[in-house]
Amino acid sequence: MPRDLVLSNGALFVAFDAQYALRELTWPHVGQENHSMGRRSRVGVQVDGTSRWLGGEGWKTELRYEPDTLIGRGTFASDESLLDVSVRDAVHPEHPFLLRRLEFRDRSGNDREITIWFHHDLDILESDAFNCVTWDPATQALLYHQRDRWFLAGCASDGTHGTSLHSCDDRSVKEGRGVGGKIEDLDPSDQNPVAIGAVDGAVGVTIVLPAHQSTSISAWVCAGQSEQEVALLQERILAVSVEQLLDEVTRAGKGLAVSLTPRLAGVDADLCRAAARSLQVARAHVDRSGAVSAANDSDTLSPGRESYAYTWPRDAAFVCAGLDRAGVHEPARRYLELCPRLLQPDGSFGHRYWPDGTPGSSWLPRIQEGAPTPPIQEDETALTLWMLGEHLRQRPDEIFRARMLEELVRPAADFLVRFRDPAHLPLPSWDLWEERFAIHTFTAASVVAGLRAASAVAEGLDEESHRTWTAAADQTDAAIETHLFHEDAGRYARCAHPQPDGYHLDVTTDASLCWLLLLGVREAEAPRLRATIEAVRAHLSVALGIARYENDPFLRSVDVGTPFPGNPWVLCTLALAECEVLLGQRQPAADRIRWVKERARPSGALPEQLHPETGSAIGTCPLAWSHASMLTAVLRLASS
Numbered sequence: 001m002p003r004d005l006v007l008s009n010g011a012l013f014v015a016f017d018a019q020y021a022l023r024e025l026t027w028p029h030v031g032q033e034n035h036s037m038g039r040r041s042r043v044g045v046q047v048d049g050t051s052r053w054l055g056g057e058g059w060k061t062e063l064r065y066e067p068d069t070l071i072g073r074g075t076f077a078s079d080e081s082l083l084d085v086s087v088r089d090a091v092h093p094e095h096p097f098l099l100r101r102l103e104f105r106d107r108s109g110n111d112r113e114i115t116i117w118f119h120h121d122l123d124i125l126e127s128d129a130f131n132c133v134t135w136d137p138a139t140q141a142l143l144y145h146q147r148d149r150w151f152l153a154g155c156a157s158d159g160t161h162g163t164s165l166h167s168c169d170d171r172s173v174k175e176g177r178g179v180g181g182k183i184e185d186l187d188p189s190d191q192n193p194v195a196i197g198a199v200d201g202a203v204g205v206t207i208v209l210p211a212h213q214s215t216s217i218s219a220w221v222c223a224g225q226s227e228q229e230v231a232l233l234q235e236r237i238l239a240v241s242v243e244q245l246l247d248e249v250t251r252a253g254k255g256l257a258v259s260l261t262p263r264l265a266g267v268d269a270d271l272c273r274a275a276a277r278s279l280q281v282a283r284a285h286v287d288r289s290g291a292v293s294a295a296n297d298s299d300t301l302s303p304g305r306e307s308y309a310y311t312w313p314r315d316a317a318f319v320c321a322g323l324d325r326a327g328v329h330e331p332a333r334r335y336l337e338l339c340p341r342l343l344q345p346d347g348s349f350g351h352r353y354w355p356d357g358t359p360g361s362s363w364l365p366r367i368q369e370g371a372p373t374p375p376i377q378e379d380e381t382a383l384t385l386w387m388l389g390e391h392l393r394q395r396p397d398e399i400f401r402a403r404m405l406e407e408l409v410r411p412a413a414d415f416l417v418r419f420r421d422p423a424h425l426p427l428p429s430w431d432l433w434e435e436r437f438a439i440h441t442f443t444a445a446s447v448v449a450g451l452r453a454a455s456a457v458a459e460g461l462d463e464e465s466h467r468t469w470t471a472a473a474d475q476t477d478a479a480i481e482t483h484l485f486h487e488d489a490g491r492y493a494r495c496a497h498p499q500p501d502g503y504h505l506d507v508t509t510d511a512s513l514c515w516l517l518l519l520g521v522r523e524a525e526a527p528r529l530r531a532t533i534e535a536v537r538a539h540l541s542v543a544l545g546i547a548r549y550e551n552d553p554f555l556r557s558v559d560v561g562t563p564f565p566g567n568p569w570v571l572c573t574l575a576l577a578e579c580e581v582l583l584g585q586r587q588p589a590a591d592r593i594r595w596v597k598e599r600a601r602p603s604g605a606l607p608e609q610l611h612p613e614t615g616s617a618i619g620t621c622p623l624a625w626s627h628a629s630m631l632t633a634v635l636r637l638a639s640s
Contacts, residue, residue, distance in 0.1 A: 002621035003297055004063045004603040005072040007089060008284035012096040012223055015296060016089070018601075020055030020063060020074055024296050025122070027096060027149075027223045029355035030285060031293035031309035035149065037123045038298025043102070044117035044202070047081050054085060064603050067273070069253030070280050071246060072603075082107040083114075092245055093252040096223040097233050099242050104207070105214040112211075115165065116155075117204040118219045124149050133168045133201040134194040139231050142166055142201045152230035155219035156238075157205045165204035168195040218242040253280060259327025267638045271590070274597040275634035277604035278627035279326050282319050285624040286331040290338035291355040292316035295608075295620040308620050310352040310360040313342070313380035314432060315625045317387040322628035324391050325635050332391045333400075339384055340407040347415030349380045364430050368437055378419060378429040379443045381412050382450030386519060389453025405457050410465065413454035416447050417472045421498070423483055424475035431495065432512055433548060438495035439503070441484045442512035448477045449519040477521065481528075491532040492516065494549065509539040510549040511572035514579050524582045533579050540565050542612045544595035546572040555618055557611050567609040567618055570596055574629035581636045589640075593633050606630060 003015035003023060008030055015024035021040035026032060043054040055061045060077040072089040084105040091098055104114060124131050124146040133144045141154035167190055195201070209215050220242065222233035237245065257276055264272045285293045294315045295308035320332035341357050342349055351362035364375035388408065392401055419427050421439075426447050431440045451473035458466040486493045486507050493505035494513065513532050516522045522529040540547045545568025548554075552566030573596055580589035599615040600606050606626040608619030 001299060002601055002605060002607060002617045004601050004605055005065065005074075005089065006281060006284050006296070006605070006622060007070050007072060007091040007098070009091045009093050009096070010286060010288035012091050012098070013284070013293075013296060014089075014091060014098055016063065016072065018055075018061070018063065019053070020061060020076070020087075021053070022120075024298060025098075025221075026296060026309070029289060029291065030287040031291075031296050032355040033126050033149070034296070034298065034307075034309065035122050035124050035126070035151070036298070037126055037128075038301060039121040039123060039200075041118075041120045041122070041200075043087075044115075044119060044204075045081075045083075045085070046115040046117070047083060047112060050081060052078075052081075054087075062602060065277065065280070066250070066253075068257040068276055068280070069250050070284060071249055071253070088246055090246055090249040093249060095233060095236065097237060098221040099237070099245050099249070100219040101216060101242050101246060102219070103214050103216045104209055106209050106211055109211050112209050113206060114209050115204055115206045116217060117165070117167075117202045118153060118155055119200065119202040120144065120151075120153050120221070121200040122151065124151070128198040130197070131199050132194070132196045133199045135166045135168060135191075139234055141234060142168070142203050143227060143230070144199075144201065145227070148225045150224050150227055150230045152222040152224075152234055153201070153203050153220070154222075154234055155203050155205055155217060157207050157217045158215065164206060166191060166193075166202065167204075168192045168199065168201045170195050170197060170199060256280065256283060256328060263325075263327065263635055264638045267634060268590075270597065271593060271634050271637070274593075274600070274604065275326075275631050278606070278630040278634075279323070279328065281605065281622050282323060282624050282627040282631060283328065283331065285319065286323075286334070287355045288334070289355060289357065290331075290334035290336070291353065291357065292319050292331070292335060292624060293355055294625065295623045297620040300620050306361065308623070309355070311355060312352045313339075313349040313384050314377065317380075317383040318632075319624050319628040321387045321390050322632040322635075324387075324394055326631055329391065329395045332387065333395075336384075336388055336391065336404060336408065343408070343411055346374075347381070347411035347413075348374065348376050348378070348419070349384065349412075351375060351377065351380075364434070368428075373437070374429070376429050377432060377434065377443070378416070378426050379432055379440075379446040382416055382443070382446035385409060385412055385416075385450035385453045385457075386446065387453075389449075389456055392457065401457055402461055405461055405465075409454045409457050413451060413465070413469050416451055416454075417468065420447075420472075420476065424472075424479040425483055425496070426476070428498065433554075436495060438497050438506070439484075440495040440512070441480065441492050442510075442515055444476060444480050444484060445516050445519050445521040448473050448480070448521045451476070452520075480516075480521070485528055489535075490528075491535050492528065508550050509535050511536055511540055511546050511569070511575060512548075514572075514575040517579050517582055518575060524584070530583065533576070533583065536576060536579075540572070542566075542568040544573070544592045545569075545610060545612070546576045548572055555609060557618060558613070564612040567612055569609050570606050570623070570626040571608075571629040574626075574633040577633045578636045581633075581640045586637065586640050589633070589637055593630070593637065596630065 025036040074087040144151040224230040352360040455469040494510040496503035547566035577592040605622040607617035607621030
């Protein structure tokens with residue numbers, strides 16, 4: 001199920017699904033550790049003898065964001081209970097707490113008593129064992145903890161602190177709790193004070209809702225490393241009020257968007273709003289350490305027990321480049337500061353990393369056809385250099401440039417020079433889709449772009465390296481033209497497989513070929529480039545969407561052999577839209593971007609893929625790279 005709302009401050013990250021269940025809670029890094037692991041934490045409402053999860057069965061639900069902010073706005077209507085509820089949820093930009101404000105409005109015409117439960121089902125430190133939840137009378141809140149991870153959950157009615165109801169339970173006894181649409185087992189009379197092991201709990205209040213009037217309550221979850229720390233965080237909330245703290249979130253969001261508006265002149269309001277939303281969502285995936293989490297959606301844990309909650313240097317490069325173009329430069333600077341720590345001894349980047357900078361798991365083998373091979377995607381190293389070049393072009397900094405030359409550029413660029421065959425093409429590595437081991441045109445283009453960026457960084461600081469990297473870029477550029485263009489097909493090949501008699505070219509049409517233009521390796525006027533882009537449009541179109549490549553099997557929604565080449569991917573569709581802008585085809589590009597925007601979730605969240613017939617979200621949602629692509633495509637359109 002997609003995560004319709006993601007809220008983050010670069011340390012605490014939470015995400016809600018379409019039924020307003022809190023499914024992800026990661027701290028102290030965006031994506032690490034996940035203390036929810038996809039379990040549902042929900043708000044229960046008991047009125048007129050009926051108990052329901054807010055946003056579940058019996059509610060008309062709409063989840064969106066407030067404009068230019070990461071404040072989630074939910075509206076819920078129950079015709080059976082004659083009750084309307086509106087909610088605002090946000091993570092504070094500075095402090096590790098989730099803020100929640102709910103307003104209940106009566107439509108029955110009668111005074112009524114309503115009990116509201118805030119249920120939390122946590123796997124602290126990503127484990128369903130060794131947890132504890134306990135009622136603390138001193139703070140009038142529930143404390144969830146394991147080792148040095150503490151979470152405090154409290155609530156208040158009418159601005160007066162004092163959680164009147166609580167329940168601590170052993171989840172192992174009631175494993176189904178929190179999954180369905182019922183809350184009969186949340187008994188407000190049990191007041192159970194403590195549970196250990198696999199646990200969940202809830203805090204609640206009972207309010208009187210006057211006829212045809214409204215009443216508000218507040219709730220919060222604080223994260224810290226000790227009981228004292230979370231208690232102090234609650235004290236801050238109570239001293240300031242949830243309403244004022246939400247105002248601070250609003251101001252922070254508006255401030256982030258300030259630099260974007262003047263860059264969108266000439267673009268219609270719908271696409272401007274899509275770009276502004278993508279700016280906020282992409283930024284939400286950037287950790288304070290500089291790491292960029294690709295996505296945080298625990299549904300991907302099934303069946304393989306893995307997720308997207310890692311930093312791929314390639315995804316990070318595109319996300320940071322998009323934010324840079326929007327005038328938000330801090331994420332790129334933080335990521336580049338982190339990069340020297342991520343380099344391997346040979347100067348390359350590994351497959352992917354945890355948000356704290358430690359190496360992540362990888363399915364790339366270290367052997368091919370009996371020979372040792374590095375388990376890398378070389379484009380990740382090259383694109384990081386390209387992104388550094390883009391960052392310095394937009395925000396020159398001579399001190400930073402000199403430092404990056406020594407700490408990042410020299411080892412990485414020298415690796416790119418060494419990691420080439422006698423024809424100056426990159427040696428075989430894994431493609432950006434992580435499926436094929438070969439010499440890929442996308443990788444070769446990224447190497448050219450990365451080496452040119454490295455050369456620009458070195459210019460005036462190290463002329464010998466400047467000349468060496470320029471020459472290497474030119475050699476690989478020429479090799480693309482000589483060895484990766486298929487004369488009979490009249491376009492660039494997807495990849496080449498070295499053979500004793502030369503290179504065997506794979507001419508499967510692949511959307512990755514768009515980056516020959518987008519990385520500046522080929523000019524828009526080049527006939528070979530135009531023929532390649534036209535092949536992408538002709539062979540990979542699904543309505544106005546674009547599949548990754550012909551007969552793509554990954555999460556395929558319709559059978560191979562149907563008219564669909566595969567599911568349309570958001571980032572591939574928007575890559576072609578960018579190419580169309582550069583080719584002077586502004587209206588087709590705008591139509592394509594709008595097509596994606598219309599298939600976003602109601603909140604604006606963009607998935608990895610779309611169903612080719614229904615347009616519904618497939619794969620993880622939201623994907624940071626998808627949002628960076630939307631942001632970049634709209635900015636490209638605005639600059640045309």
